[in-house]
Amino acid sequence: MIAKTPKPPYYAVIFSSVKSENTEGYNDMALKMLKLASEQPGFIGVESAREEVGITVSYWENLEAIKNWKANFEHKEAQKLGRKQWYSCFKTRICKVEHDYGKQN
Amino acid sequence: MIAKTPKPPYYAVIFSSVKSENTEGYNDMALKMLKLASEQPGFIGVESAREEVGITVSYWENLEAIKNWKANFEHKEAQKLGRKQWYSCFKTRICKVEHDYGKQN
Secondary structure: OOOOOOOOOOEEEEEEEHHHHHHHHHHHHHHHHHHHOOOOOOEEEEEEEOOEEEEEEEEEHHHHHHHHHHOOOHHHHHHHHHHHEEEEEEEEEEEEEEEEEEOOO | OOOOOOOOOOOEEEEEEEEEEOOOHHHHHHHHHHHHHOOOEEEEEEEEEEEOEEEEEEEEEEEEHHHHHHOOOHHHHHHHHHHHHHEEEEEEEEEEEEEEEEEEO
């Protein structure tokens, strides 16, 4: 559930969103995109939770992998629907993970 | 609910955790730490959600602010309890936000 990530540096995409009232088709697409993302070159892992705000953090080996995933055809279709229909607001943040620590199984 | 952040670069601390079965005192401490964090120099904002995994992302002006918050006396006490009692596993990731975009109110 907590992503297993390599020694830094690696990259994180923090996607924060608040859903609109029109979320028809959202859950199916979210699952599909999660599967598709995990098949992309350079994908490391993902963590996700939603209460009032939804936070999905995906981890990637490098910026090129993130750029390619953003440009993926099916993902672009999902992004369009998200922007127009599913999200009342969202923010995507591209980050370089410089340091990490923790306690993991 | 989605943090209002300045133009990059700025910093993010992604704190991912899974709770143990012994969460006595956790909620009070979480609220207290949220308030205390928001009073620290260099604090920008925070986003948080929990399902199976809890994700709290706090945003900071620079690494110095993050370092000072980590070393805060009351926060250190909370970290000890978290490590020993409240979390079965956790990971803290210190990130530089290099780029962002979105749709926000």
